[in-house]
Amino acid sequence: MILKSAARKALLAKRQALTEADCIKLDDLLLIQLQKLDWSTTKILGCFYPSENHAEPNTFLFIKYLKYCIPHLTVAYPIINDKDFSMEFYQETAELSVNKWGIHEPLPKQLIHPDQLDSFMVPLIGFDLSGQRIGFGKGYYDRYFARLTKPVKRIGISYFEPLAKLEDTHQFDVPLSHCITPWNIYEF
Numbered sequence: 001m002i003l004k005s006a007a008r009k010a011l012l013a014k015r016q017a018l019t020e021a022d023c024i025k026l027d028d029l030l031l032i033q034l035q036k037l038d039w040s041t042t043k044i045l046g047c048f049y050p051s052e053n054h055a056e057p058n059t060f061l062f063i064k065y066l067k068y069c070i071p072h073l074t075v076a077y078p079i080i081n082d083k084d085f086s087m088e089f090y091q092e093t094a095e096l097s098v099n100k101w102g103i104h105e106p107l108p109k110q111l112i113h114p115d116q117l118d119s120f121m122v123p124l125i126g127f128d129l130s131g132q133r134i135g136f137g138k139g140y141y142d143r144y145f146a147r148l149t150k151p152v153k154r155i156g157i158s159y160f161e162p163l164a165k166l167e168d169t170h171q172f173d174v175p176l177s178h179c180i181t182p183w184n185i186y187e188f
Helices: 004-016 020-034 059-069 140-146
Strands: 044-046 074-081 086-091 096-098 104-106 119-122 153-157 178-180 185-187
Touching (some): 020 178, 074 104, 074 140, 086 104, 086 140
Parallel strands (some): 119 153
Antiparallel strands (some): 096 104
16 A cells, blocks of 8 residues: 555655756656647646755746747746645746745736636656646645636656555545656556
């Protein structure tokens, strides 16, 4: 049995052991996989700023590629409300703020309604073969995804291959539709 808390701890330690050179190589491999996905219906993409504290994939690289391929792509990033564990997505801004966890956020200028988003790049620590993700345990993305009224791509980005099966998923967990790793694309 694999519990999220134990997997979270092990995978974070594994990520922290990655060198900068390891991350650059893994990001390049992730970009190759990202290029294989169908982005033809994506006009507004929800994304995340990579956290320097947690050795996250370089979404700046991925967004640069997607903006080249989709010239009028709008990218939105979340602003977290830690009082009620909610978040809203706002169109990217050149100037950023930093929240209490050290995560960059756009300035709250142009709110993007949940149903305007076509696809998401979803941060995660790990995932399993059924698309259940391991996040940081606060449920921000699950609550946000529950607000969507149309199907959208929820694409996890992971340095590591999936775990077999997480045993402690909850009824409110919203699985990914896809996940990319440096070597594979998973569709759920």
